[in-house]
Amino acid sequence: MREEARATILDAAEQVLAEQGLASTRMEDIAARVGVSVGTLYNYFEDRQALLQALLDAQGQELLARIDAELERSQGAPYRTRLPGLLRAILEHVQTHFGLFSLLQREDVRRSASTGEDLARHQHLWSEASQRLEQLGQEGIAQGELRPEDARHYPTLLLGMMQSTLSRQVLERQPLPIEEQLGVLLRCFLEGARPRSG
Amino acid sequence: MREEARATILDAAEQVLAEQGLASTRMEDIAARVGVSVGTLYNYFEDRQALLQALLDAQGQELLARIDAELERSQGAPYRTRLPGLLRAILEHVQTHFGLFSLLQREDVRRSASTGEDLARHQHLWSEASQRLEQLGQEGIAQGELRPEDARHYPTLLLGMMQSTLSRQVLERQPLPIEEQLGVLLRCFLEGARPRSG
Amino acid sequence: MREEARATILDAAEQVLAEQGLASTRMEDIAARVGVSVGTLYNYFEDRQALLQALLDAQGQELLARIDAELERSQGAPYRTRLPGLLRAILEHVQTHFGLFSLLQREDVRRSASTGEDLARHQHLWSEASQRLEQLGQEGIAQGELRPEDARHYPTLLLGMMQSTLSRQVLERQPLPIEEQLGVLLRCFLEGARPRSG
Amino acid sequence: MREEARATILDAAEQVLAEQGLASTRMEDIAARVGVSVGTLYNYFEDRQALLQALLDAQGQELLARIDAELERSQGAPYRTRLPGLLRAILEHVQTHFGLFSLLQREDVRRSASTGEDLARHQHLWSEASQRLEQLGQEGIAQGELRPEDARHYPTLLLGMMQSTLSRQVLERQPLPIEEQLGVLLRCFLEGARPRSG
DNA sequence: CATGAATGAGTATTCATTCAT
């Protein structure tokens, strides 16, 4: 199966990339991890760039699929219930693929592309995810759970808080249980840092 | 002046880096931007790594200096006044050096260091900035302006929101006036997204 | 065959080295001589230093092997017969690889090694060869053919005389038949320059 | 004084050369040793090659002068007395400048010269020294102290024995007193290694 | 004359990519 082989390669690529970083990951490293020779990589991907791109695309698709699945699952539930579910889904995905998630926001991928195609894809993923969050946000507003004022910034802010939280864990090598992260995020996002009187 | 020359080089390096990205910035590009030959770069910096490191260090120092200056200026003022000032200082700096700011969170810098020294420096900058934010946060708590519960996460969350906001502007090529960003950040951070009744 | 390829490269390297000298032999020169591209050299040797080292090692091994073979062959024969055989073996080898032989006594190789490992190997080769000569010398003493007094200097002196003889031939571009060299060496070493009366 | 400055530079050059080797001695190293700037070096020597050449020439001249002085001093004395004096003079000189002496036999110097001029000078020094030894040898023959048969090889052999003796001392880091070296050399050269009966 | 910052040609080394087997 062609697709199976591609997936195997992408898995290996993600591992190596997470371990060695973008710049120091050589095609041979990936091949070695898969257990094949470099030539084989080129039978499945046009070139290095295409492989990386495919990896990012795959990750993006997986994340979106996960988001959609969660939204599907919780359909009809109230915003207060759906938001935590969605955030947990994202947190879990991003934590699993943290190495790549960092890469997603990195410029190399953008820059190293001769065309601006990569940038477009990245933008696309980001905006797709934002859209889902925003849609849910509309529900929140409709249910009186969110201030409508800053609505269009909520996705960005939420994603930013998630990322910095995860980054900090990596830097300090102190992983936090997902539930705790979730609690902090929800409290701060929904209630704000200022005490609510009464 | 040796220091002057170093600064000139670092300026050029920042420009080129922001334009071309870490991976595709060659020493010759930087030299060309300064208007000197490669050899000259090596008269001022041990090697490529040292130059990049010096650049990051300089940026870090500048940011911390700016933060400290602002804190100094607003000393004694109430938290509600000081926080916006501090955030504005950070926003302005980061916006000015956005290209590099992205770099700061990129792994290449971490990975390419054999010793892991870079990681340490990055950690250090990050934690220094966080410390300042946290100290101010303590004031906020003391003045009853902040919930003490999630205090240790506030710096991380604030920095994360700032970064994602800036990232989005870059991706969408729609710069936001600083005052507006500030407004969104303060409202969301302090008041939260959920409407405050009454 | 990996070993075959390595040997081919080493052969080419020796030629180029002998023609151009250590300092002006570029990796590309060697590659060109072999008829491959530079990259290929690096498929077989870690780096320039490793290639040179391998070359010296190979030469050393070959010389020692030749010495041992000759000693083996002449085993049991009287000293007066064995010495000429041994010297001829050495002379032939050194004459064949004269370019490299000069290199062996050159400092670059020593100095360029960060670890001093090269020095050790050179010492080792030199002392291995000396040992064989010394052992044979012991036979000579036992058979009453050598004064025991300066025994420990004989190997050094013999090797020195051989080298200077060969050097002179190179400088003056007047090669001497091996048999003649052998004659001079044996007469001078054994009988001395002062006439033996009677 | 122009000549004085040149001499100072050459002294420094010899030191650095002996310490670091030909390949790793940079013009700046020499300048630093003298305590001047690189530019100054170029005020006294055309280029690096010229400086090195001047150094070798100076050494050669010094050695020849020393030999001539010794020959002058011992003029009229019997061969048996003059030879040790001459050898001692050479040994002392070579031991003093051992670093350079090694260099003298190295090919880099020859090869790195675009013209074959260096080779010529080296040949010249070598042959000048040999001539002196040979002349003395003629006396030895005339006085019945030397076999005439191998006369033209004596200088080469003597110089070779001296060099290998010195090399060995360097390699083994066990300096030998000059008198002892002299003894070994004279005995072996004059008497040979084979016992003289009766 | 001395200085030493600037120069830039020259080289070792890497690694994505190809293609004959």
Place this chain on the structure above:
DNA sequence: GATGAATGAATACTCATTCAT
């Protein structure tokens, strides 16, 4: 389809040399 040796363009870095001060 898999292989992996060969390729060679690309790049960091060095250091002899120059020349304005």
